[in-house]
Amino acid sequence: MEILQQPLPPRMAWTGAELRHTDDWIIRLTRDELEELDLALRVVRQSGLPREVLRPEDFPLPTLAPRIAAMEQELKTGHGFVLVRGLEVDRYSIEDLTTIYWGLSIHLGRVISQDAKGTVIQHIADINPTNLDDPNLRLYVTAKGQPPHADMSDIVGLLCVDRAMEGGESVVVSTMAIHNRMLNEHPEYLEPLYEGFYHDLRGEGPTGQIDEVTDVPVPVFSYCGGILRSWFHGPKIRGGATKRGIPLTPLQAAAVAYIEAMGTDPDMRLDMPLEPGDIQYLNNYVAMHYRTAFKDGAGHKRLMLRIWLEMRDMGAFDPALDKWVRSGVPTQDWAKDKALRSLGLV
Numbered sequence: 155m156e157i158l159q160q161p162l163p164p165r166m167a168w169t170g171a172e173l174r175h176t177d178d179w180i181i182r183l184t185r186d187e188l189e190e191l192d193l194a195l196r197v198v199r200q201s202g203l204p205r206e207v208l209r210p211e212d213f214p215l216p217t218l219a220p221r222i223a224a225m226e227q228e229l230k231t232g233h234g235f236v237l238v239r240g241l242e243v244d245r246y247s248i249e250d251l252t253t254i255y256w257g258l259s260i261h262l263g264r265v266i267s268q269d270a271k272g273t274v275i276q277h278i279a280d281i282n283p284t285n286l287d288d289p290n291l292r293l294y295v296t297a298k299g300q301p302p303h304a305d306m307s308d309i310v311g312l313l314c315v316d317r318a319m320e321g322g323e324s325v326v327v328s329t330m331a332i333h334n335r336m337l338n339e340h341p342e343y344l345e346p347l348y349e350g351f352y353h354d355l356r357g358e359g360p361t362g363q364i365d366e367v368t369d370v371p372v373p374v375f376s377y378c379g380g381i382l383r384s385w386f387h388g389p390k391i392r393g394g395a396t397k398r399g400i401p402l403t404p405l406q407a408a409a410v411a412y413i414e415a416m417g418t419d420p421d422m423r424l425d426m427p428l429e430p431g432d433i434q435y436l437n438n439y440v441a442m443h444y445r446t447a448f449k450d451g452a453g454h455k456r457l458m459l460r461i462w463l464e465m466r467d468m469g470a471f472d473p474a475l476d477k478w479v480r481s482g483v484p485t486q487d488w489a490k491d492k493a494l495r496s497l498g499l500v
Contacts, residue, residue: 155348155349156377157344157345157348157375157377158333158375158377158382159337161334161337162330162331162333162334162382165231165232165233166231166232166233166234166328166330166440167328167330167331167333167334168233168328168330168331169328169331169421169422170327170420170421170422170423170424170425171420171421171422173233173424174424174425179228179233179235179236179237180236180237180239181221181225181236181237181238181239182239182240183238183239183240183241186217187217187218187221188240188241188242190215190216190217190218191215191218191241191254191257191258192245192254194213194214194215194254194257195246195250195253195254195257197212197213197214198212198213198253198257205252205253205256206265206274208256208257208260209260210260210261212257213256213257213258213260213261215257215258215261218258218261219261222258222261222262225238225262225435226262226465229262229309229435229436229437229465230437230465230468233328233441234328234330234436234437234439234440234441235326235434235435235436235437235441235443236434236435237426237428237432237433237434238258238432238433238434238435239429239431239432239433240431241254241313241431241432241433242431243314243315243316243430243431244430248315251313251315251459252275252459255275255311255313255433255459255461256275256461258433259311259435259461259463262309262435262463262465263308263309263463263464263465263466264463264464265461265462265463266307266462266463266464266481266482267462267482267483267484267485268306268460268462268482268483269358269483269489270358270362270483270484270485270486270488270489271485271489271490272485272489274461274462275459275460275461276294276459276460276461277457277458277459277460278294278312278456278457278458278459278460279295279455279456279457279458280295280296280297280448280450280456281295281296283295283296292356294460297318297322297447297448297449297450297456298447299321299444299445299446299447300444300445301388301389301414301417301444302325302327302386302388302413302414302417302418302442302443302444303386303387303388303389303442303443303444304329304384304385304386304387304438304439304441304442304443305438305443305462306438306462306478306479306480306481306482306483307438307462307463307464307479307480307482308437308438308439308463308464308465308468308480309435309436309437309438309462309463309464309465310435310436310438310443310460310461310462310463311433311434311435311436311460311461311462311463312324312428312433312434312458312459312460313432313433313458313459313460313461314428314429314430314431314432314433314434314457314458315430315457315458315459316430316454316455316456316457317427317428317429317430317454317456318448318449318450318454318455318456319448319449319450319451319452319453319454320448320449320451321446321447321448321449322445322446322447322448322456323425323426323427323428323445323446324425324426324427324428324434324443324444324445325418325423325424325425325426325443325444325445325446326423326424326426326434326436326441326442326443327416327417327419327422327423327424327441327442327443328422328440328441329375329384329386329413329439329440329441329442330382330384330440330441331422332384332413332416332417332422333375333382333384335416335422336412340408340409340412342405343405343408343409343412344375346403346405346406346409347373347374347375347409347413348373348374348375348376348377349371349373350370350371350372350373350374350474351371351372351374351391351394351395351402351406351410352367352368352370352371352372352394352395352398353367353368353372353387353390353391353393353394353478354367354389354390354391354392354393354394354396354397355367355368356390356393358483358486358489359486360484360486361488362486362488362489362492365397366397367394367397367398368394368474368478370473370474370477370478371474372385372474372475372478372479373385373472373474373475374386374409374413376471376472376475378469378470378471378472379469379470381469381470383439383440383471383472383475384439384440384442385438385439385475385479386413386442388410388413388414391410392410417442417444428458438479462482464480464481464482
């Protein structure tokens, strides 16, 4: 296990205090680009191909190609996130909007599953689940705020269809900046974070058992092939410890709490209110995201369409990260005819 002792450059290790005074992370779609997306939608309609089998060439975007290439580099080696602004959501049905979103996204990577049932486009909205106190519940089906976390994919995309009446702001934070700060403030936290933790699979693992955890610890930070990656999810770490019956050590608990505190620090975080038509793409290995609590009403029902992508040419990965994160939540045979407790469906 090699621990990186050098700070990351500012482009990757940014702070919210720095970026909130710029807009170089916003990509505003031009009229020509919007028309190209509309034309690609019509090409798909005429082909009759289902979304799930589309290849990039089936959704042609020659005008947008340079912008997509720049987005890919920004996600991999830049800030680790971009905001694409200007998609005209009122112009399309949800079905057509999803096809446009899918078509743009497959130019960045391969779509992967988000739950044991194989869901590939997740509708993020408050479904008023009845099991709000269930520790296995995934908070995105509620109106609750979330702690800082990463998703189980290279890239997570969020398309805003409608905002909430109140709250529901998206927040992003650089885990590379947290690593830099940790080097100065708490270097003793690095070793337990690089060693990693057993993660709670929330009843969506290979066996479907509610107490199942990963078979190996998943590192929060890993330095592999000259690339520092991060992947953090506090509730899964704590849930894994609880289900194994082996509490976190005081040092482990302090390290996890430090990352969550840095994720909500006003100087570190970048608040990003998403408006209808905004698409946020984020690299889960260099940044975390979360949202504030919200209320629907006054004609607004918060709805985000989430997609998980596996990117090309990402370089070497720690084996545990490769196994338990990059593949998303693999589809499981046992889930075909079973409601998922983690989604608030039981």
